[in-house]
Amino acid sequence: MAKNQGSETIIAHGVRVEGDFVSDGDVVIEGEVAGTIQAAGDLKIGELAKIGANVIARSAIVAGEIRGNIQVAEKLELLSSARMIGDVTAMVLSVSSGAQVNGKITMDGREVKIKKEKEENGEE
Amino acid sequence: MYYYVYDEFIQDPRFERDLALIETRLTDLGIAGKIARLALFRDPKELIKDEIRKGAKTIIAVGNDVTLRRVIDAATDTKAVVGIIPLGKENMMLSDILGIPMGVEACDILSARIIEELDIGEVNGRRFLHTASVSQASGAEVLVNRTYKLKAFKKCSLEVRNLALEEDDVRAANPIDGMLECVVRTPTKGFFKKQKWNTSIVPAKNLDITFNETVTCSTDGDEFQSNNLCFKIIPKALRVITGKGRRF
Numbered sequence: 001m002a003k004n005q006g007s008e009t010i011i012a013h014g015v016r017v018e019g020d021f022v023s024d025g026d027v028v029i030e031g032e033v034a035g036t037i038q039a040a041g042d043l044k045i046g047e048l049a050k051i052g053a054n055v056i057a058r059s060a061i062v063a064g065e066i067r068g069n070i071q072v073a074e075k076l077e078l079l080s081s082a083r084m085i086g087d088v089t090a091m092v093l094s095v096s097s098g099a100q101v102n103g104k105i106t107m108d109g110r111e112v113k114i115k116k117e118k119e120e121n122g123e124e
Numbered sequence: 125m126y127y128y129v130y131d132e133f134i135q136d137p138r139f140e141r142d143l144a145l146i147e148t149r150l151t152d153l154g155i156a157g158k159i160a161r162l163a164l165f166r167d168p169k170e171l172i173k174d175e176i177r178k179g180a181k182t183i184i185a186v187g188n189d190v191t192l193r194r195v196i197d198a199a200t201d202t203k204a205v206v207g208i209i210p211l212g213k214e215n216m217m218l219s220d221i222l223g224i225p226m227g228v229e230a231c232d233i234l235s236a237r238i239i240e241e242l243d244i245g246e247v248n249g250r251r252f253l254h255t256a257s258v259s260q261a262s263g264a265e266v267l268v269n270r271t272y273k274l275k276a277f278k279k280c281s282l283e284v285r286n287l288a289l290e291e292d293d294v295r296a297a298n299p300i301d302g303m304l305e306c307v308v309r310t311p312t313k314g315f316f317k318k319q320k321w322n323t324s325i326v327p328a329k330n331l332d333i334t335f336n337e338t339v340t341c342s343t344d345g346d347e348f349q350s351n352n353l354c355f356k357i358i359p360k361a362l363r364v365i366t367g368k369g370r371r372f
Contacts, residue, residue, distance in 0.1 A: 012324040014310035019271055035272060
């Protein structure tokens with residue numbers, strides 16, 4: 001597994017996250033998430049990951065399963081093992097052969113607002 | 125004013141020569157000061173706090189990580205600067221991370237006074253500079269920044285890092301970033317192979333960890349038992365003398 005850089009968050013296989021997950025940095029998810037995900041940095045969802053959450057991120061690479069809507073401010077990459085059950089909003093979308101998308105795709109350039117961790121904690 | 129806290133173990137005759145060299149060098153550098161010798165029934169916290177009240181500005185632990193931790197316990201939240209002169213062979217990790225060489229060579233580093241303001245971690249009211257860890261805990265549930273929960277499916281080991289070196293699966297923990305790093309290691313499958321771990325890493329300011337059973341938590345060489353651990357970071361709580369070779 002890659003080492004974490006800066007304030008990168010890693011959720012490994014064998015761990016489940018429940019609740020409103022907010023991160024100011026990059027996020028790598030190999031485990032399970034139930035709730036919501038907001039990542040101000042780059043989000044990587046691994047092949048074994050199972051996400052039952054609405055996802056908002058600056059950019060994302062998805063190889064696992066997402067049951068929920070995903071909004072990406074910049075580029076969303078769905079790799080061949082990706083399974084999307086929900087609506088997709090992205091500025092740029094890349095779908096590899098074999099990836100499944102079951103939902104509405106919107107690419108109208110609308111702004112995606114990402115909540116910061118500091119705002120979440122009520123700090124200035 | 126400098127105040128030197130000699131640990132009990134360095135009062136052994138085998139350290140006599142080292143201490144003589146250190147005391148001579150400190151006098152040469154003009155940073156000699158009052159000396160306190162720790163003993164079994166002497167409360168170091170009261171001793172040091174009392175001396176800070178009397179005007180000691182710099183408290184130097186002469187010994188190992190355990191000595192430094194005792195000094196830190198007393199000196200955090202005061203304006204006193206903390207330093208270490210490492211002596212002995214065991215528990216030398218903190219002085220290594222802070223870039224302080226062994227024995228008499230440390231005196232020159234102390235004299236140069238490169239001061240860093242470091243964060244301090246706190247768990248159930250106990251403070252730590254390095255890490256707090258729990259090995260083989262079952263049913264661990266970590267509430268991160270009071271917003272989301274992290275649950276491990278299997279038995280896991282937990283480590284909360286403030287100041288720590290890089291390991292195979294984790295980068296170094298920086299004690300000046302205002303964050304703790306929660307590291308959760310769960311075992312992967314494998315019968316004949318060496319045990320491998322899946323490592324989760326979560327930076328956080330607050331962590332509330334609950335367990336199914338009572339666990340033993342180790343903090344900088346100290347141990348206590350509980351089934352609930354509340355962590356928080358105290359930013360820039362400690363002023364420490366570091367060397368140029370510090371590893372953060």
